[in-house]
Amino acid sequence: QVQLVESGGGLLQPGESLRLSCKVSGFTLDYYNMGWFRQAPGKEREGISIITRDDFLTYYADSVKGRFTISRDNAKNTVYLQMNNLRPEDTGVYYCAADLGPPKFSFLGIDFGSWGQGTLVIVSS
Numbered sequence: 534q535v536q537l538v539e540s541g542g543g544l545l546q547p548g549e550s551l552r553l554s555c556k557v558s559g560f561t562l563d564y565y566n567m568g569w570f571r572q573a574p575g576k577e578r579e580g581i582s583i584i585t586r587d588d589f590l591t592y593y594a595d596s597v598k599g600r601f602t603i604s605r606d607n608a609k610n611t612v613y614l615q616m617n618n619l620r621p622e623d624t625g626v627y628y629c630a631a632d633l634g635p636p637k638f639s640f641l642g643i644d645f646g647s648w649g650q651g652t653l654v655i656v657s658s
Contacts, residue, residue, distance in 0.1 A: 534558075534559045540553070545656050547658055551654065567605060568629065569583075569627060570638065571654075573625035578638060579594065582603040
């Protein structure tokens with residue numbers, strides 16, 4: 534059974550840092566592109582970052598470029614999102630996803646079909 538479980542969310546003040554983790558099981562992480570997404574209150578889900586299965590190439594939305602870093606550790610079946618200099622507009626539920634299974638959301642030309650349940654990040658002073 535394919536599972537993606539995000540963790541690491543919390544309540545932070547502007548300027549603080551946080552690292553999210555996405556532990557996967559039921560499939561071999563090595564073979565899939567992975568992404569992080571978020572959905573702010575009252576807004577549509579948006580793509581944040583992608584890390585490819587080959588060469589570990591990374592891509593970022595303009596809103597997080599220079600502040601967020603995506604990484605993966607295939608041996609640990611885990612994908613990370615390091616978030617620095619957090620802003621109130623970063624508030625939302627953060628999801629990780631794999632390009633596995635029937636596509637549900639497309640970002641930068643990659644269709645993501647398997648999703649975690651999300652972890653909530655609140656940035657507020």
